[in-house]
Amino acid sequence: MLSVLSISVISQEGPANVPHTNVQEIMDTSTDTIYLKHNGGEPISPEDAEIIVNINGKKYIYTSSQIYASLGNNNVWKIGDTIEINTIKTWGVPLNNDDQVELFLVDTPSNELIQKSTLTTEFQKMPDLKILLTPMGDITDTSGSKKDTKGYGNKIQVRFVDCTKTEDATDPKITKEDRNCTTYYPNKTTINTSIYQELDFKIKPIAWGIRPGDTFCNVTLIIVYYSNDKSIKDFRLKFYDINEYGQGEWVYYENQLPKHTDQFESESINLTDHINTPADLANFKVRIEASTTSSDDKAIFIDYMGLWVEKTNYLASPESVS
Template sequence: MLKTPGKGLKKEAAVSEVMGTVLLTGIVVIMLSALGVAVFSMEGPDDVPHTNVQEILDISNNTIYLKHNGGEPVSTENFKIIANINGMRHEYTSSQICESLENSSVWKIGDTIEINSMDAWGVDLGNDDKVELFLVDTPSNELIQKSTLTSALQKNPDLSLCFTPMGDITDTSTSGKNAAKKGYGENWQVSAIDSTTNEYKIATNENKNCTTYYPPTGMINTSIYQEFNFGVKPAAYGIRPGDTFSNVTLIIYYYTHDSTPANNKKDDCDIKFEYYYIDEYGQGKWEYYNETFPAHNSDFEYEYLNLTDRINTPKDLANFKVRIKASTTAAESSEKEINVDYIGLSIEEDNI
């Protein structure tokens, strides 16, 4: 005879399963808590400034301009500039940036950093150079901005540019019966205005900041000249085939030295300028400018040649060069010479 279980008996079979679930849940909570403490105790990434930068590359004076155009201000001690020029790495440090901003500790909207590549890195920028720029936030080592720089005219088609000779300067003149002195010139001597009337007294031509040309006595000799080859590559400035120019002016800053006492000096130097252009048939031609230029016997002075009618296409610009041809009635003892301190071709591109 079967017995019915009494009311005093307990059911304990499911207790272990409930306790196991509670223990597992507790372990998971503890692990998640530990993970959360570890994660939230870590430092977050540095806040990289969000800044809009306008870059202009001016090849004519080896200068890179970086203008803060909008966004957050940047602490100068927290960023540096890396330039990659034709595959070579160059750095512009935080202290150099601060100095460029007139010792300001913050680069803010409207401020411009100017980097002269010759002064900073000894690099003479050419028309075909590839320049990449990296603005780096130093605390995070993250990029603020990366740019491939273009030239000024590419950034602003209405901009006026002035080209100085990038090619060779040739001088075929000599001084004295035995041609002991020869004319001389290099393109760095005519890229900036920095001469004084005492420069001709320096013994060696190499140390002058101006060129030297000795005009022959008598009539102008077509084989005796000083030639400035500008060597411009228009494409490097964003100038395209079919573009035309306006307001083309050759600017010349020169001095006609002679050793005659000041009270006896006369305008005894006949100076002509000849320029090279491409005619309507595609042929290159030398042509004299229609004016004779004065002697500047007392100091360096400017003269301006309007060449708009002749130099008005990219092909003209690419082939542009100019010659000085002169003669003098002065005696050899006067040591007559023409010193050119600056020569530049200023152009504006038609807005078409």
Template sequence: MGQVLIAGITFSALAIVGVVLFAQEGPEYTPQIEIQQRVDASSDILYLKHSGGESLSFSDLDLIVIIDGNKKVLTEEEIQGCTGKNSWSLGDVIEIDLYKTWGVHLDSDNCVDVFLVDRGSKQLIQKATMPIEGMCSPLMNPGKWYFFTTVEGDDSDKVNLRYLHDCDPAVNFSAVPDEKYNDTFLGIEGKEYNPKNNFVHELKGETFGLTFGFRENDFKWPGAHNATILMIYSLQDQPSEFSLEIAGENMPIFDPVNCASNKWHMYNQTVPINLNSISDLKFNIHVNVIGKKSIEIDYLAVCLN
């Protein structure tokens, strides 16, 4: 990615169709505009060049820049200050000093998205992602369930994370994000819950701990304030030690009544979090049971809001 961001990058052409709505009656006028853009990480400058087509007044344009999920909007006055003109014509370059304008320093890991929006109609004219479309980490969307990509701790080498992606088809998660906390027995009309490729760890009177997480480049952090853990588990005995944490915040433990049932239950709990990186979104399980019992996990996912 870094080789695309250095100075001297060849402009990449974009064909942009602008939509201008006039107050008078008649067909919509659609100017044809070609834009070239590049980012120079060494100087923190974003360049947008008008390389063909008709002029566009800055009073008709909203220019939005999103850097790693942080939205910045360039005002009409700021655009004029970058060009010294009131409109964008052939050969004109909008040169945005990201550090001078917003205090942003770029590096090879940054993802820069540019949106050109027609101010009158609020319609998107064009979106461009730099350095290359598809090279930036995807945003972790709030309200969607995600599976952890890393695991550390006891028996972590025996944990196949894909085994925690599925469960008995009889379980319906469609309403789970909106439901209140529950730690309930799974089984419909007296039928037993049928686990899929579940993880099993034998508890031999020793402390057991696993930490699930994400790699830094797996997703872009959405700035969420709450995290929900959804887990399907079975624990054969009440633990003498037990704790659950997400992003360093304590979570309610399993219902003690369920721990000795040797049945499958669904854990669904939300807690507030405060962090700035996806790599800090870690879920910790710490448990100790006296006797030769086991803990099993058939499904594990996290949802941010």
């Protein structure tokens, strides 16, 4: 398992010759390796540096000569250079996920700290950004649901509580008449792709701090719905995706959506393999298409839809030290 720590350079004033340097420190327990990457600030002379690593209360020293060798016998540790310490080869000590590891980068002439940090595998589990996005664009229905006056009022999808009732209107047992939801009438017998309900998320990635080049480690669509009765035959969901050539296309979710015939229930659909770039997010929208075996008008009611997004933490990737 890989772990990274975001580090602060010691701000207290020391001797004038102590380098002011930012070092990114990474612990990869899968390879028993600690990486130290010079991320900015002044260069460091290997002969004037020493690395002390405290693993579960026991101290180990990585000497100036070892630093020099790790840098390819270079006399300067500069921006972009990375020192690799394999703890088994160096000290015969493996790294485990629950180890307590502290690292001290020392300026040996002055015996002052350049930097101190604690490494933990817990950091790797934390994505860089976590947000829940709901549809903020148009809701388009071609199934004729306009004849249903309930419908979906203000386009912005929210759950709400009806203050005239004692129950919370988000309770799954509340009937469709008491909920704020969209209404979709499936086609008879077979799915007709021209009869759908579309929800446009209208996401602006930059407004959430998502920039070109960012990727996502988790994108999950959450949908709460009620599918009337067992007469619903096919129930499909598809989403708009930007392919590798930069072209948009509708992609069907591989599975049929379950029929929720007794009450409103939720489903979570993992879309991480498809929605993984800012362009995917900016163009994200969803359609539902269904068919029914009944000759009567049957409806599917969508109470809530949200997209849970976790942005990749680049510091938790081995490539960040290469």
